[in-house]
Amino acid sequence: MINIFTPANILIPEDISMESWSVIACDQFSSQREYWERVRRNVGSKPSTLNMIIPEAYLEEIDEEAEIKKISDKMEEYVKSGILREVKDSFIYVERTQPDGRIRKGIVGVVDLDEYDFTGVSAAIRASEGTVLDRLPPRIRVRRSALLELPHIITFIDDMDETVVEPLAKTADTLPLLYDFDLMEGGGHIKGMMVTGKDAENVMEALRSLHSKNDMLMIMGDGNHSLAAAKVYWDEIKQSLSEQERENHPARRALVELNNVYDPAISFEAIHRVLFNVDAKRFIGEFEDAVPHGSDYKIQWSSREGNGDIGIKAECIGDMLTIMQDFIDRYIEKTETAVDYIHGEDSTLKLAEGESCLGLILPAMNKSDFFETVEKSGVFPRKSFSVGHAEDKRYYLECRKIR
Numbered sequence: 459m460i461n462i463f464t465p466a467n468i469l470i471p472e473d474i475s476m477e478s479w480s481v482i483a484c485d486q487f488s489s490q491r492e493y494w495e496r497v498r499r500n501v502g503s504k505p506s507t508l509n510m511i512i513p514e515a516y517l518e519e520i521d522e523e524a525e526i527k528k529i530s531d532k533m534e535e536y537v538k539s540g541i542l543r544e545v546k547d548s549f550i551y552v553e554r555t556q557p558d559g560r561i562r563k564g565i566v567g568v569v570d571l572d573e574y575d576f577t578g579v580s581a582a583i584r585a586s587e588g589t590v591l592d593r594l595p596p597r598i599r600v601r602r603s604a605l606l607e608l609p610h611i612i613t614f615i616d617d618m619d620e621t622v623v624e625p626l627a628k629t630a631d632t633l634p635l636l637y638d639f640d641l642m643e644g645g646g647h648i649k650g651m652m653v654t655g656k657d658a659e660n661v662m663e664a665l666r667s668l669h670s671k672n673d674m675l676m677i678m679g680d681g682n683h684s685l686a687a688a689k690v691y692w693d694e695i696k697q698s699l700s701e702q703e704r705e706n707h708p709a710r711r712a713l714v715e716l717n718n719v720y721d722p723a724i725s726f727e728a729i730h731r732v733l734f735n736v737d738a739k740r741f742i743g744e745f746e747d748a749v750p751h752g753s754d755y756k757i758q759w760s761s762r763e764g765n766g767d768i769g770i771k772a773e774c775i776g777d778m779l780t781i782m783q784d785f786i787d788r789y790i791e792k793t794e795t796a797v798d799y800i801h802g803e804d805s806t807l808k809l810a811e812g813e814s815c816l817g818l819i820l821p822a823m824n825k826s827d828f829f830e831t832v833e834k835s836g837v838f839p840r841k842s843f844s845v846g847h848a849e850d851k852r853y854y855l856e857c858r859k860i861r
Contacts, residue, residue, distance in 0.1 A: 462582050462675055463665055463716060465549050465658050466568040469542040469606070469857040470650070471505065476639040478504040480648070480853040481511070483610035483680070487848060488514040489732065489798045489809060493643070500642060505541055507608055507854035517596065526600055533605040542857060549653035549661060551626040551633060552715060555646045556850045560723035563623050565653065565661060566856055568711035569613065569676070569685075571693075576678075576686040578836045582669065583613065583676045586832060588840040589686050597687035598694075607688070607860050610852040611681030611714040612845055616672070616829040621664040623718050626653060633657070637855070644849050650856075677832050679717065679845045680852060688712040713858045717845075719825055726828070727844045728820035729799050730806040731786065736795040738763050738816040748785050757782065758819035760810045775823050776831050776838045782818075783839040799841040801848035 487493035494513045509532045550566040575581035576589045633651035669675045738761035752771025755778040772778035800806045810817030
């Protein structure tokens with residue numbers, strides 16, 4: 459059986475400020491520019507992954523070509539400067555202490571993109587949410603010119619018996635320490651240890667055993683669009699490669715963190731919606747007229763004009779989210795309204811206080827239904843859930859050469 463998740467030659471920084479180096483995923487705080495302004499001030503001129511990403515808060519106003527050139531140049535600079543050391547043929551076992559004190563356990567390694575599909579086709583690695591194709595081109599263009607990849611991708615396995623990640627936790631004190639530091643902006647703490655040799659073989663053997671029980675081994679948790687962009691880029695370049703070149707080309711694989719969905723520190727948080735330039739009263743009225751009413755799921759709404767909730771009848775949370783998202787999409791098509799997807803109820807309610815704004819607070823998903831729902835119903839609508847709160851999201855840290 460093919461090894462879908464394997465060790466890699468992973469680059470990590472040394473002899474620099476790790477707190478300045480590691481910044482949160484680019485798709486976080488997309489409507490809160492002040493967060494990213496604080497990050498930029500705190501980083502200053504120090505080496506940082508901030509210089510190798512484009513925060514989505516700035517996507518609408520940047521000169522994309524110029525920014526991609528800056529990113530490419532900065533990657534080359536960091537590699538040539540020697541601040542990145544290579545950890546060869548290794549997994550990294552990660553313990554992330556979240557702001558709430560819970561420790562999320564994971565393993566950083568590479569997945570085989572030939573075993574991944576985001577279109578709904580049956581595959582060993584599958585998307586969890588619908589892919590917004592318009593969001594892929596900027597990521598693909600960055601990847602085309604990039605020397606390095608930086609993952610904020612999290613994949614889940616359905617491992618109730620705790621056979622893959624958890625055994626490493628029991629022997630973590632014996633593993634070589636790679637990094638151990640506090641993350642910026644209240645992101646908690648992170649610790650990483652090198653996993654090689656027999657320990658790495660045990661991880662792959664446990665994964666093969668899981669895969670033998672189910673064709674679907676992994677589902678995307680975070681970073682759906684980043685992995686989809688990596689897949690499109692790989693499919694693009696592999697056409698010109700020989701069979702042997704395809705086997706060994708670094709772009710065939712992508713660096714991710716693998717987590718067990720049953721890890722007690724993992725929780726599924728709803729991704730809320732904020733509508734801008736909207737007539738809140740009109741939207742709520744049309745929404746209530748359009749959706750099937752019931753007590754299965756409840757969406758709360760809030761604006762300057764007031765607040766309330768709407769009960770929706772649906773067989774599962776994926777169906778409820780589809781009903782809601784389809785209505786929002788139709789509404790946007792016929793009006794000047796815009797929508798953003800917000801992590802965190804407090805942030806949503808704060809934005810909803812703005813003029814002509816409306817916040818929609820969504821219910822969270824029971825994680826025990828996650829794999830079963832994807833298996834039966836396919837992908838969730840885009841931006842259906844988040845793994846934890848915004849501050850819990852994966853920070854960029856490890857790198858890997860993709861050319």
